Amino acid sequence: MLECIRTHGSQQPYLGINTGTLGFLMNSTEDIKRIAHSLREKEWTEYSFPRLHLTGESLHGNHINGYALNDVYMARIGGLAANLRIDIDGVKIVDKIICDGLVVATALGSTAYSSSAGGSPSHPLLGGMHITPICPHTPRLRPFIIPDEASVHVQVLSPERRIVQAVGDGFSYGEARYITITSATDSIRLAFLKGHNFTERMVRKILRNS
Numbered sequence: 001m002l003e004c005i006r007t008h009g010s011q012q013p014y015l016g017i018n019t020g021t022l023g024f025l026m027n028s029t030e031d032i033k034r035i036a037h038s039l040r041e042k043e044w045t046e047y048s049f050p051r052l053h054l055t056g057e058s059l060h061g062n063h064i065n066g067y068a069l070n071d072v073y074m075a076r077i078g079g080l081a082a083n084l085r086i087d088i089d090g091v092k093i094v095d096k097i098i099c100d101g102l103v104v105a106t107a108l109g110s111t112a113y114s115s116s117a118g119g120s121p122s123h124p125l126l127g128g129m130h131i132t133p134i135c136p137h138t139p140r141l142r143p144f145i146i147p148d149e150a151s152v153h154v155q156v157l158s159p160e161r162r163i164v165q166a167v168g169d170g171f172s173y174g175e176a177r178y179i180t181i182t183s184a185t186d187s188i189r190l191a192f193l194k195g196h197n198f199t200e201r202m203v204r205k206i207l208r209n210s
Contacts, residue, residue: 001025002169005069007189013046013189015039024111024201036194043194048187049108049124050148054168056179060160064179068168069188070109072181073134073203074154075101075165081137082164083157088131089150096157097141101134102165104152104181111206119143121206129181148201152181 001016002025017035018026027035038044045105051069054072056064076082082101086093105114110122110130120143132143144154153180156164166176 002069003171006169006171008184010188013191015044023111024206025108026189027196030149038193041131044191045196046189047125048189050106050127051184051188052104052106052129052181053184054166054173054174054179054181056166057177059163059175059177059201063147064166064173064176066171066173067184068109069106069132070112070169071103071105071114072166072168072179073101073103073113074156074176074179075134077165077175080162083162084164085155085157087127087153087155088146093126094139094141095169097133097136098138098200099136100131103130103132103134105130105132114143115206117130121202123202148183153183154179
């Protein structure tokens with residue numbers, strides 16, 4: 001689903017059918033006949049979700065530009081911990097955090113990597129960017145949430161030695177010197193069949209993990 005959205009953009013809505021085990025963005029496949037009936041009768045509801053826009057500079061000086069519906073993260077490559085500087089809306093959050101990386105997620109994506117890294121899963125219809133350090137050593141910065149309108153700048157310190165890659169929705173943009181993450185000007189429309197309940201799905205699949 002995320003690859004399809006990255007490829008085709010925001011001009012049309014998307015309706016996903018879950019064929020795996022988690023599929024939080026997907027409609028359930030528990031009753032194929034009901035799905036077929038709902039599609040035939042157009043019994044679905046569209047929801048608009050914000051996505052993230054990432055820009056930056058690669059280790060070799062190339063421009064980084066991309067979008068992500070779930071999350072953008074910086075992650076170390078190799079055996080050395082990442083050293084990152086984090087600024088939000090021009091305000092210094094940390095001069096240097098020693099960690100494995102940093103996740104910036106939408107509310108929709110907060111149930112994915114961000115939650116696995118220790119962030120709180122959020123109801124997808126809420127707003128906000130979720131900031132979640134990955135295995136922070138010093139300082140032990142806790143996960144927190146900021147407004148959708150915020151701008152997050154992540155600078156890699158000693159990027160040639162402590163190599164860090166930038167990833168958006170599972171797509172690697174390669175080794176990076178820095179990235180800036182803001183809300184995109186467009187949104188992504190996802191369609192869910194009649195009877196879909198975000199709260200029930202979040203409790204069952206994310207909080208209870210069943």
